[in-house]
Amino acid sequence: MASHALLSPSSSHRWLVCTPAPRLEATLPEPKRNPSAFDFSGEGTLCHSMSEAKLRFQLDQISADEFNIEMDLCKANSLYSDELEAAADNYVVYVRSQIGSEDQVFIEQKLDLTEYVIEAFGSADCVIISPTSIRVLDLKAGRGVPVFAESNSQLKLYALGAYEKFKDQFPNIKNITWTIVQPRLNSISSESTTIDKLVDWGKNFVAKKAKLAWVGTGQFVAGEHCGWCRAKSICRERAEYNTSLAKLEFRDPPLLSDDELAEVLDKAQGLRSWAGDVEEFVLNRAVETGEVPTGYKLAKSVTHRKVIDVMLASEVLMSKGIPKNEIWEAPKMRSIANLEKLAGKGQIVSWLGDLIQRPEGQPKLVRDSANTAKDDFQ
Numbered sequence: 116m117a118s119h120a121l122l123s124p125s126s127s128h129r130w131l132v133c134t135p136a137p138r139l140e141a142t143l144p145e146p147k148r149n150p151s152a153f154d155f156s157g158e159g160t161l162c163h164s165m166s167e168a169k170l171r172f173q174l175d176q177i178s179a180d181e182f183n184i185e186m187d188l189c190k191a192n193s194l195y196s197d198e199l200e201a202a203a204d205n206y207v208v209y210v211r212s213q214i215g216s217e218d219q220v221f222i223e224q225k226l227d228l229t230e231y232v233i234e235a236f237g238s239a240d241c242v243i244i245s246p247t248s249i250r251v252l253d254l255k256a257g258r259g260v261p262v263f264a265e266s267n268s269q270l271k272l273y274a275l276g277a278y279e280k281f282k283d284q285f286p287n288i289k290n291i292t293w294t295i296v297q298p299r300l301n302s303i304s305s306e307s308t309t310i311d312k313l314v315d316w317g318k319n320f321v322a323k324k325a326k327l328a329w330v331g332t333g334q335f336v337a338g339e340h341c342g343w344c345r346a347k348s349i350c351r352e353r354a355e356y357n358t359s360l361a362k363l364e365f366r367d368p369p370l371l372s373d374d375e376l377a378e379v380l381d382k383a384q385g386l387r388s389w390a391g392d393v394e395e396f397v398l399n400r401a402v403e404t405g406e407v408p409t410g411y412k413l414a415k416s417v418t419h420r421k422v423i424d425v426m427l428a429s430e431v432l433m434s435k436g437i438p439k440n441e442i443w444e445a446p447k448m449r450s451i452a453n454l455e456k457l458a459g460k461g462q463i464v465s466w467l468g469d470l471i472q473r474p475e476g477q478p479k480l481v482r483d484s485a486n487t488a489k490d491d492f493q
Protein backbone atom coordinates (compact mmCIF):
# COMPACT_ATOMS: atom_id res chain seq x y z
CA MET A 116 0.00 0.00 0.00
CA ALA A 117 1.25 3.44 -0.95
CA SER A 118 0.54 4.89 2.49
CA HIS A 119 2.86 2.34 4.09
CA ALA A 120 5.71 2.74 1.61
CA LEU A 121 9.08 2.94 3.31
CA LEU A 122 10.00 6.06 1.34
CA SER A 123 6.84 8.11 1.08
CA PRO A 124 6.76 11.57 -0.52
CA SER A 125 5.30 13.00 2.70
CA SER A 126 8.34 11.88 4.70
CA SER A 127 10.84 12.81 1.95
CA HIS A 128 11.89 16.00 3.75
CA ARG A 129 13.34 13.61 6.33
CA TRP A 130 14.82 10.73 4.32
CA LEU A 131 16.37 13.04 1.72
CA VAL A 132 18.43 14.54 4.57
CA CYS A 133 18.78 11.66 7.05
CA THR A 134 18.91 8.58 4.84
CA PRO A 135 19.13 5.91 7.60
CA ALA A 136 15.95 7.24 9.29
CA PRO A 137 13.27 5.13 7.49
CA ARG A 138 14.93 1.78 8.27
CA LEU A 139 15.54 2.84 11.86
CA GLU A 140 11.93 3.96 12.20
CA ALA A 141 10.75 0.63 10.79
CA THR A 142 12.28 -1.12 13.82
CA LEU A 143 10.17 0.95 16.23
CA PRO A 144 6.51 0.46 17.12
CA GLU A 145 3.97 2.74 15.48
CA PRO A 146 3.04 5.53 17.91
CA LYS A 147 -0.34 4.96 19.55
CA ARG A 148 -3.06 7.41 18.67
CA ASN A 149 -4.69 9.08 21.62
CA PRO A 150 -8.36 8.07 21.17
CA SER A 151 -9.54 11.31 22.78
CA ALA A 152 -7.35 13.50 20.54
CA PHE A 153 -9.03 15.35 17.69
CA ASP A 154 -8.85 13.42 14.39
CA PHE A 155 -7.02 16.00 12.24
CA SER A 156 -6.19 13.38 9.63
CA GLY A 157 -9.87 12.37 9.28
CA GLU A 158 -10.85 16.02 9.01
CA GLY A 159 -8.28 16.50 6.23
CA THR A 160 -9.63 13.49 4.34
CA LEU A 161 -13.16 14.83 4.65
CA CYS A 162 -12.14 18.25 3.31
CA HIS A 163 -10.47 16.49 0.35
CA SER A 164 -13.60 14.43 -0.33
CA MET A 165 -15.80 17.53 -0.39
CA SER A 166 -13.43 19.50 -2.60
CA GLU A 167 -13.07 16.56 -4.98
CA ALA A 168 -16.85 16.16 -5.30
CA LYS A 169 -17.39 19.89 -5.83
CA LEU A 170 -14.62 20.20 -8.39
CA ARG A 171 -15.69 17.11 -10.33
CA PHE A 172 -19.31 18.29 -10.37
CA GLN A 173 -18.43 21.84 -11.45
CA LEU A 174 -16.21 20.46 -14.22
CA ASP A 175 -18.95 18.07 -15.39
CA GLN A 176 -17.00 15.00 -14.38
CA ILE A 177 -19.83 13.65 -12.20
CA SER A 178 -23.63 14.00 -12.34
CA ALA A 179 -25.77 16.00 -9.91
CA ASP A 180 -27.00 12.75 -8.35
CA GLU A 181 -23.47 11.49 -7.79
CA PHE A 182 -22.50 14.87 -6.33
CA ASN A 183 -25.48 14.92 -3.95
CA ILE A 184 -24.79 11.39 -2.74
CA GLU A 185 -21.14 12.25 -2.09
CA MET A 186 -21.99 15.47 -0.24
CA ASP A 187 -24.68 13.74 1.86
CA LEU A 188 -22.06 11.21 2.92
CA CYS A 189 -19.64 14.01 3.82
CA LYS A 190 -22.27 15.89 5.82
CA ALA A 191 -23.12 12.73 7.75
CA ASN A 192 -19.51 12.52 8.92
CA SER A 193 -19.14 13.60 12.57
CA LEU A 194 -16.14 15.74 11.58
CA TYR A 195 -18.22 17.82 9.14
CA SER A 196 -18.62 21.54 9.82
CA ASP A 197 -19.79 24.51 7.74
CA GLU A 198 -16.37 26.01 8.28
CA LEU A 199 -14.66 22.92 6.81
CA GLU A 200 -16.97 23.00 3.80
CA ALA A 201 -16.19 26.70 3.32
CA ALA A 202 -12.48 25.77 3.22
CA ALA A 203 -13.22 23.19 0.51
CA ASP A 204 -15.22 25.84 -1.39
CA ASN A 205 -12.33 28.31 -1.22
CA TYR A 206 -9.94 25.71 -2.58
CA VAL A 207 -12.33 24.91 -5.45
CA VAL A 208 -12.76 28.60 -6.32
CA TYR A 209 -8.98 29.01 -6.45
CA VAL A 210 -8.44 25.89 -8.59
CA ARG A 211 -11.11 26.97 -11.05
CA SER A 212 -9.52 30.42 -11.33
CA GLN A 213 -6.32 28.73 -12.51
CA ILE A 214 -7.89 26.73 -15.34
CA GLY A 215 -7.40 28.24 -18.80
CA SER A 216 -9.69 27.60 -21.77
CA GLU A 217 -7.24 25.14 -23.38
CA ASP A 218 -6.32 23.34 -20.17
CA GLN A 219 -7.16 19.82 -19.16
CA VAL A 220 -7.87 19.03 -15.53
CA PHE A 221 -7.17 15.74 -13.76
CA ILE A 222 -8.44 15.32 -10.22
CA GLU A 223 -7.08 12.89 -7.59
CA GLN A 224 -4.36 11.42 -9.74
CA LYS A 225 -2.34 8.44 -8.52
CA LEU A 226 1.32 9.06 -9.27
CA ASP A 227 3.98 6.41 -9.79
CA LEU A 228 7.37 7.58 -8.50
CA THR A 229 9.17 4.26 -8.80
CA GLU A 230 11.36 5.58 -11.61
CA TYR A 231 13.15 7.58 -8.88
CA VAL A 232 12.19 6.08 -5.52
CA ILE A 233 11.69 2.38 -4.84
CA GLU A 234 8.07 1.42 -4.17
CA ALA A 235 7.00 5.06 -3.90
CA PHE A 236 3.62 6.35 -5.01
CA GLY A 237 1.76 9.56 -4.40
CA SER A 238 -1.52 11.25 -5.10
CA ALA A 239 -2.01 14.70 -6.60
CA ASP A 240 -5.21 16.50 -5.62
CA CYS A 241 -5.36 18.28 -8.96
CA VAL A 242 -3.22 18.45 -12.10
CA ILE A 243 -3.87 21.17 -14.67
CA ILE A 244 -2.20 20.63 -18.02
CA SER A 245 -1.69 23.53 -20.42
CA PRO A 246 -0.09 23.11 -23.86
CA THR A 247 3.47 23.67 -22.53
CA SER A 248 3.20 23.41 -18.75
CA ILE A 249 1.88 21.34 -15.87
CA ARG A 250 0.47 22.66 -12.62
CA VAL A 251 0.14 20.39 -9.57
CA LEU A 252 -2.16 21.66 -6.82
CA ASP A 253 -2.27 20.32 -3.29
CA LEU A 254 -4.94 21.08 -0.70
CA LYS A 255 -3.78 21.28 2.90
CA ALA A 256 -6.78 21.36 5.21
CA GLY A 257 -4.83 22.08 8.42
CA ARG A 258 -5.14 25.35 10.26
CA GLY A 259 -2.18 24.96 12.61
CA VAL A 260 1.19 24.95 10.91
CA PRO A 261 1.46 26.71 7.54
CA VAL A 262 2.99 24.61 4.76
CA PHE A 263 4.64 26.30 1.80
CA ALA A 264 5.47 25.16 -1.72
CA GLU A 265 8.98 26.59 -1.82
CA SER A 266 11.57 23.75 -1.67
CA ASN A 267 8.80 21.37 -0.62
CA SER A 268 10.14 17.92 -1.54
CA GLN A 269 6.72 16.24 -1.25
CA LEU A 270 5.24 18.58 -3.87
CA LYS A 271 8.36 18.37 -6.03
CA LEU A 272 7.99 14.58 -6.04
CA TYR A 273 4.33 14.91 -6.97
CA ALA A 274 5.36 17.26 -9.79
CA LEU A 275 7.89 14.69 -10.97
CA GLY A 276 5.25 11.96 -10.82
CA ALA A 277 2.75 14.12 -12.73
CA TYR A 278 5.30 14.80 -15.43
CA GLU A 279 6.11 11.08 -15.76
CA LYS A 280 2.39 10.27 -15.97
CA PHE A 281 1.52 12.80 -18.65
CA LYS A 282 4.75 13.29 -20.61
CA ASP A 283 3.85 10.93 -23.46
CA GLN A 284 0.33 12.32 -23.80
CA PHE A 285 1.56 15.95 -23.70
CA PRO A 286 5.06 15.92 -25.26
CA ASN A 287 5.45 19.73 -25.40
CA ILE A 288 5.53 20.27 -21.64
CA LYS A 289 8.52 22.46 -20.70
CA ASN A 290 7.68 23.94 -17.31
CA ILE A 291 6.09 22.77 -14.12
CA THR A 292 4.57 24.52 -11.11
CA TRP A 293 3.49 23.11 -7.78
CA THR A 294 1.10 24.98 -5.52
CA ILE A 295 -0.09 24.46 -1.96
CA VAL A 296 -3.50 25.89 -1.09
CA GLN A 297 -4.18 26.10 2.65
CA PRO A 298 -7.55 27.85 2.76
CA ARG A 299 -8.00 27.88 6.52
CA LEU A 300 -4.79 29.88 6.85
CA ASN A 301 -5.57 31.96 3.78
CA SER A 302 -2.28 30.77 2.31
CA ILE A 303 -1.40 29.99 -1.30
CA SER A 304 2.21 29.44 -2.34
CA SER A 305 3.80 28.19 -5.54
CA GLU A 306 7.16 27.33 -6.99
CA SER A 307 8.09 26.66 -10.63
CA THR A 308 10.96 25.19 -12.57
CA THR A 309 11.76 23.70 -15.94
CA ILE A 310 11.15 20.03 -16.63
CA ASP A 311 14.88 19.59 -17.26
CA LYS A 312 15.79 20.91 -13.82
CA LEU A 313 13.12 18.86 -12.08
CA VAL A 314 14.15 15.63 -13.81
CA ASP A 315 17.80 16.38 -13.03
CA TRP A 316 16.86 16.81 -9.33
CA GLY A 317 14.99 13.51 -9.51
CA LYS A 318 17.77 11.53 -11.13
CA ASN A 319 20.84 13.04 -9.54
CA PHE A 320 19.63 13.85 -6.06
CA VAL A 321 16.42 12.04 -5.16
CA ALA A 322 17.27 8.67 -6.75
CA LYS A 323 20.71 8.57 -5.08
CA LYS A 324 19.36 9.45 -1.66
CA ALA A 325 16.49 7.00 -2.12
CA LYS A 326 18.93 4.15 -2.80
CA LEU A 327 20.80 4.91 0.43
CA ALA A 328 17.56 5.25 2.36
CA TRP A 329 16.18 1.99 0.96
CA VAL A 330 19.08 0.02 2.39
CA GLY A 331 19.35 2.21 5.48
CA THR A 332 22.85 3.56 4.97
CA GLY A 333 24.33 7.05 4.88
CA GLN A 334 24.74 9.61 7.62
CA PHE A 335 22.31 10.34 10.40
CA VAL A 336 21.61 14.05 10.15
CA ALA A 337 19.52 15.83 12.78
CA GLY A 338 17.57 19.02 12.31
CA GLU A 339 14.06 20.37 12.21
CA HIS A 340 12.98 17.36 10.13
CA CYS A 341 13.38 15.14 13.23
CA GLY A 342 10.10 16.46 14.65
CA TRP A 343 7.99 13.82 12.83
CA CYS A 344 10.51 10.96 13.03
CA ARG A 345 9.41 7.89 14.98
CA ALA A 346 12.90 7.80 16.54
CA LYS A 347 12.85 11.44 17.62
CA SER A 348 12.80 10.78 21.37
CA ILE A 349 15.51 8.15 21.54
CA CYS A 350 17.73 8.95 18.55
CA ARG A 351 21.34 9.37 19.62
CA GLU A 352 22.16 11.70 16.72
CA ARG A 353 19.33 14.03 17.66
CA ALA A 354 20.38 13.93 21.32
CA GLU A 355 23.97 14.78 20.41
CA TYR A 356 22.82 17.51 18.05
CA ASN A 357 20.75 19.14 20.77
CA THR A 358 23.19 18.71 23.60
CA SER A 359 25.96 20.12 21.42
CA LEU A 360 23.77 23.17 20.87
CA ALA A 361 23.59 23.55 24.62
CA LYS A 362 27.39 23.69 24.88
CA LEU A 363 27.64 27.18 23.47
CA GLU A 364 31.16 28.47 23.75
CA PHE A 365 30.80 31.77 25.49
CA ARG A 366 33.95 33.66 26.29
CA ASP A 367 34.83 36.86 28.20
CA PRO A 368 33.45 39.31 29.20
CA PRO A 369 31.32 37.72 31.95
CA LEU A 370 28.02 39.19 30.69
CA LEU A 371 26.48 37.85 27.45
CA SER A 372 26.32 40.17 24.49
CA ASP A 373 23.15 40.76 22.44
CA ASP A 374 24.49 38.49 19.70
CA GLU A 375 25.09 35.70 22.20
CA LEU A 376 21.60 36.14 23.68
CA ALA A 377 20.19 35.88 20.15
CA GLU A 378 22.18 32.66 19.68
CA VAL A 379 20.64 31.21 22.85
CA LEU A 380 17.14 32.14 21.64
CA ASP A 381 17.84 30.48 18.28
CA LYS A 382 18.84 27.20 19.94
CA ALA A 383 16.18 27.24 22.66
CA GLN A 384 13.29 26.25 20.38
CA GLY A 385 15.00 23.06 19.18
CA LEU A 386 16.10 22.16 22.70
CA ARG A 387 12.59 22.65 24.10
CA SER A 388 11.07 20.52 21.38
CA TRP A 389 13.59 17.70 21.87
CA ALA A 390 13.26 17.74 25.68
CA GLY A 391 9.46 17.62 25.34
CA ASP A 392 9.67 14.63 22.99
CA VAL A 393 11.96 12.77 25.42
CA GLU A 394 9.67 13.49 28.39
CA GLU A 395 6.58 12.34 26.48
CA PHE A 396 8.27 9.14 25.31
CA VAL A 397 9.60 8.20 28.76
CA LEU A 398 6.25 8.91 30.44
CA ASN A 399 4.23 6.93 27.87
CA ARG A 400 6.62 4.00 28.15
CA ALA A 401 6.43 4.09 31.95
CA VAL A 402 2.61 4.07 31.86
CA GLU A 403 2.45 1.28 29.28
CA THR A 404 5.25 -1.00 30.47
CA GLY A 405 6.21 0.18 33.96
CA GLU A 406 9.78 0.77 32.76
CA VAL A 407 11.22 3.95 34.27
CA PRO A 408 14.71 5.48 34.02
CA THR A 409 17.07 4.95 36.97
CA GLY A 410 16.36 7.37 39.80
CA TYR A 411 12.76 8.04 38.74
CA LYS A 412 9.38 6.65 39.70
CA LEU A 413 5.87 6.92 38.32
CA ALA A 414 3.55 9.10 40.40
CA LYS A 415 0.23 10.86 40.02
CA SER A 416 -0.27 14.60 39.98
CA VAL A 417 -1.98 16.13 43.01
CA THR A 418 -5.63 16.97 42.46
CA HIS A 419 -8.09 19.00 44.50
CA ARG A 420 -11.26 17.67 46.08
CA LYS A 421 -14.41 18.65 44.23
CA VAL A 422 -18.09 18.86 45.12
CA ILE A 423 -19.81 16.97 42.32
CA ASP A 424 -23.33 18.39 42.83
CA VAL A 425 -23.11 21.87 44.32
CA MET A 426 -26.89 22.45 44.54
CA LEU A 427 -27.48 19.26 46.48
CA ALA A 428 -24.41 19.92 48.66
CA SER A 429 -25.72 23.40 49.40
CA GLU A 430 -29.08 21.97 50.51
CA VAL A 431 -27.36 19.43 52.77
CA LEU A 432 -25.24 22.13 54.42
CA MET A 433 -28.23 24.47 54.91
CA SER A 434 -30.16 21.59 56.49
CA LYS A 435 -27.29 21.38 58.99
CA GLY A 436 -27.76 25.03 59.86
CA ILE A 437 -25.10 26.71 57.76
CA PRO A 438 -26.44 29.93 56.23
CA LYS A 439 -26.60 30.13 52.44
CA ASN A 440 -24.45 33.27 52.29
CA GLU A 441 -21.67 31.39 54.15
CA ILE A 442 -21.79 28.54 51.63
CA TRP A 443 -21.74 30.62 48.49
CA GLU A 444 -19.41 33.27 47.23
CA ALA A 445 -21.52 34.13 44.17
CA PRO A 446 -21.52 32.77 41.63
CA LYS A 447 -19.51 29.84 43.05
CA MET A 448 -19.74 27.63 46.08
CA ARG A 449 -16.86 28.24 48.48
CA SER A 450 -13.94 25.83 48.29
CA ILE A 451 -14.10 22.72 50.49
CA ALA A 452 -11.18 24.07 52.54
CA ASN A 453 -13.14 27.26 53.25
CA LEU A 454 -16.36 25.35 53.98
CA GLU A 455 -14.46 23.26 56.53
CA LYS A 456 -13.86 26.42 58.60
CA LEU A 457 -17.62 26.72 59.10
CA ALA A 458 -18.03 23.55 61.17
CA GLY A 459 -16.16 21.25 63.52
CA LYS A 460 -13.23 19.12 62.34
CA GLY A 461 -14.29 16.53 59.75
CA GLN A 462 -17.94 17.63 59.97
CA ILE A 463 -18.30 19.03 56.43
CA VAL A 464 -16.69 15.96 54.85
CA SER A 465 -18.89 13.68 56.88
CA TRP A 466 -22.10 15.59 55.99
CA LEU A 467 -21.31 15.73 52.27
CA GLY A 468 -20.01 12.14 52.01
CA ASP A 469 -19.90 10.99 48.38
CA LEU A 470 -20.73 14.47 47.14
CA ILE A 471 -17.02 15.19 47.65
CA GLN A 472 -14.72 13.43 45.22
CA ARG A 473 -11.09 13.71 44.31
CA PRO A 474 -10.40 13.35 40.53
CA GLU A 475 -7.69 10.90 39.63
CA GLY A 476 -4.31 12.56 39.07
CA GLN A 477 -2.44 12.43 35.78
CA PRO A 478 0.61 10.15 35.64
CA LYS A 479 3.97 11.88 35.90
CA LEU A 480 7.58 10.93 36.47
CA VAL A 481 9.25 12.23 39.60
CA ARG A 482 12.69 11.78 41.10
CA ASP A 483 12.75 8.75 43.35
CA SER A 484 14.56 10.41 46.25
CA ALA A 485 14.84 7.16 48.25
CA ASN A 486 16.64 5.36 45.44
CA THR A 487 18.66 8.41 44.43
CA ALA A 488 19.90 8.88 47.98
CA LYS A 489 20.76 5.19 48.23
CA ASP A 490 22.66 5.33 44.94
CA ASP A 491 24.53 8.42 46.08
CA PHE A 492 25.95 6.55 49.05
CA GLN A 493 26.94 3.41 47.17
Ligand code: SF4
Nearest residue numbers: 133336337341344350
Ligand atom coordinates in the same frame (compact mmCIF):
# COMPACT_ATOMS: atom_id res chain seq x y z
S1 SF4 B 1 15.54 11.64 14.82
FE1 SF4 B 1 16.44 12.88 13.21
S2 SF4 B 1 18.58 12.22 13.15
FE2 SF4 B 1 17.46 10.66 14.24
S3 SF4 B 1 16.89 9.16 12.71
FE3 SF4 B 1 15.16 10.58 12.89
S4 SF4 B 1 15.53 12.12 11.31
FE4 SF4 B 1 17.47 11.05 11.63
